Amino acid sequence: MHEISRxxxxxxxxxxxxxxxxxxxxxxxxxxxxxxxxxxxxxxASGVEATSSGIIFDAMSGSLKRVMLGFIIGGVLGVxxxxxxxxxxxxxxxxxxxxxxLRSIAPIAWIPMAILWLGVRxxxxxxxxxxxxxxxxxxxxxxxxxxxxxxxxxxxxxxGASRWMxxxxxxxxxxxxxxxxxxxxxxxxxxxxxxxxELAIGIKIAGQGRSVAGIGQLxxxxxxxxxxxxxxxxxxxxxxxxxxxxxxxxxxxxRRMLPWSAR
Amino acid sequence: MTAVVELSHVGxxxxxxxxxxxxxxxxxxxxxxxxxxxxxxxxxxxxxxSTLLSLVAGFNVPTSGEVLFQGRPxxxxxxxRGVMFQDYALFPWRTVAGNVEFGPVARGVDKEAARERxxxxxxxxxxxxxxxRYPHELSGGMRQRCALARMLANDxxxxxxxxxxxxxxxxxxxxxxxxxLRLWGDDRASHVERPTVVFVTHGIDEAVLLADRVxxxxxxxxRIKQVVDVRLPRPRAALRNTPEVAQLTAQVWDLIHDEAxxxxxxxxx
Numbered sequence: 001m002h003e004i005s006r007x008x009x010x011x012x013x014x015x016x017x018x019x020x021x022x023x024x025x026x027x028x029x030x031x032x033x034x035x036x037x038x039x040x041x042x043x044x045a046s047g048v049e050a051t052s053s054g055i056i057f058d059a060m061s062g063s064l065k066r067v068m069l070g071f072i073i074g075g076v077l078g079v080x081x082x083x084x085x086x087x088x089x090x091x092x093x094x095x096x097x098x099x100x101x102l103r104s105i106a107p108i109a110w111i112p113m114a115i116l117w118l119g120v121r122x123x124x125x126x127x128x129x130x131x132x133x134x135x136x137x138x139x140x141x142x143x144x145x146x147x148x149x150x151x152x153x154x155x156x157x158x159x160g161a162s163r164w165m166x167x168x169x170x171x172x173x174x175x176x177x178x179x180x181x182x183x184x185x186x187x188x189x190x191x192x193x194x195x196x197x198e199l200a201i202g203i204k205i206a207g208q209g210r211s212v213a214g215i216g217q218l219x220x221x222x223x224x225x226x227x228x229x230x231x232x233x234x235x236x237x238x239x240x241x242x243x244x245x246x247x248x249x250x251x252x253x254x255r256r257m258l259p260w261s262a263r
Numbered sequence: 264m265t266a267v268v269e270l271s272h273v274g275x276x277x278x279x280x281x282x283x284x285x286x287x288x289x290x291x292x293x294x295x296x297x298x299x300x301x302x303x304x305x306x307x308x309x310x311x312x313s314t315l316l317s318l319v320a321g322f323n324v325p326t327s328g329e330v331l332f333q334g335r336p337x338x339x340x341x342x343x344r345g346v347m348f349q350d351y352a353l354f355p356w357r358t359v360a361g362n363v364e365f366g367p368v369a370r371g372v373d374k375e376a377a378r379e380r381x382x383x384x385x386x387x388x389x390x391x392x393x394x395x396r397y398p399h400e401l402s403g404g405m406r407q408r409c410a411l412a413r414m415l416a417n418d419x420x421x422x423x424x425x426x427x428x429x430x431x432x433x434x435x436x437x438x439x440x441x442x443x444l445r446l447w448g449d450d451r452a453s454h455v456e457r458p459t460v461v462f463v464t465h466g467i468d469e470a471v472l473l474a475d476r477v478x479x480x481x482x483x484x485x486r487i488k489q490v491v492d493v494r495l496p497r498p499r500a501a502l503r504n505t506p507e508v509a510q511l512t513a514q515v516w517d518l519i520h521d522e523a524x525x526x527x528x529x530x531x532x
Contacts, residue, residue: 156354169365169369
């Protein structure tokens with residue numbers, strides 16, 4: 001490998017991206033396929049419109065609220081359950097088949113049942129999101145708890161720690177780095193399933209002419225009502241960007257909260 | 264001299280959970296640990312040195328026989344018996360100060376009193392200025408000192424130490440041996456006010472230099488081979504390179520040599 005200079009390292013990918021966009025724009029114009037195919041300038045214009053009207057922020061905050069709520073529900077249920085399973089072998093034995101069975105059902109496969117039980121107002125999407133988020137928490141907390149250093153538990157006992165203090169001061173902190181990894185997976189799952197759930201629910205809503213509540217519903221409306229491919233692609237880009245920001249944020253929180261785990 | 268720990272006909276058998284294979288770690292250990300003595304335990308690998316220590320600590324229960332601490336059967340660990348592990352077992356998510364205060368906090372000691380005690384201990388082991396560091400930021404010798412301070416924070420009457428100096432380099436080990444002796448009260452006249460130490464080690468010279476008595480174990484199953492009295496004056500640090508220490512070291516080594524050689528070939532099987 002040749003050494004490349006700092007300026008080239010920055011300019012090179014930008015130049016490639018710019019060339020890609022120019023080629024893309026040219027291809028769409030030359031083939032006169034705009035409307036079916038999105039174009040960079042069209043996406044940009046849609047982006048400006050969606051931001052100035054605020055529609056993207058409304059939809060995004062609707063979806064994010066559900067994602068965060070589902071994520072929190074998943075963590076509150078999943079972490080204690082996982083820690084208990086990882087600590088008590090009998091509990092692991094008892095619950096593992098059921099949990100593995102439930103885990104193997106894709107969260108989005110629950111969408112029809114969730115709509116049947118909870119309706120289309122967002123509760124169904126919330127159910128699916130919480131379902132998607134809970135398993136990474138259970139699996140990672142369970143694994144972390146089963147891997148806790150026996151010497152640390154022994155040391156705590158020898159220092160006079162009660163059972164509860166061992167849980168609070170040894171088991172939980174020792175499991176936190178792996179729980180954080182689980183949280184990042186859970187958030188990615190939650191975010192992926194909110195889009196799927198809202199898309200599915202959105203079809204029903206679009207049919208009934210109700211208001212847009214999340215990014216998925218907005219995309220369905222954009223597809224069926226407005227037929228605006230540029231806007232669709234802009235929403236896709238926003239979804240990707242938000243995922244990146246959320247993951248980076250979580251990693252930052254981990255570094256802040258667990259300075260000892262950063263080696 | 265009064266016994267603080269009595270082991271009567273203690274045996275320990277481990278049964279593997281996977282294949283049910285029985286390993287007899289200790290057999291018929293009959294021994295009394297005296298109040299205020301520095302007892303070292305040596306023996307070839309697999310002789311049950313650490314098992315013996317963990318029985319006194321209360322992490323393990325004997326399969327047969329009885330372990331008494333101050334006249335009562337040991338049912339579990341307690342803050343009166345401080346333990347130090349070979350890998351130090353420091354809590355990586357706690358700072359030096361956080362580790363040292365763990366014992367007092369666990370026992371519900373008044374915060375202000377605990378803080379003062381922690382400060383004194385950290386100063387005593389030479390870690391002043393490192394209170395807010397995490398264990399992974401410390402050298403091996405500093406971690407060892409931190410583990411020592413953490414153990415001392417509960418004012419245990421017994422120090423149970425499982426190869427505490429095995430993981431540091433030779434120079435650090437010599438320094439830490441001297442510090443350990445000083446903290447224990449090597450230069451004090453009376454036995455009575457010293458804590459009772461049980462110190463498991465691979466280092467025979469270390470065992471002789473530190474100890475009042477060296478407990479030599481044989482292997483598979485671990486039995487008491489001999490108890491060697493070290494009748495040398497204290498403080499001991501000055502005696503490191505004397506012929507008396509060398510002669511006792513050679514004597515203990517003779518007791519272990521054959522079985523230690525055997526242990527090497529058996530372990531590779």
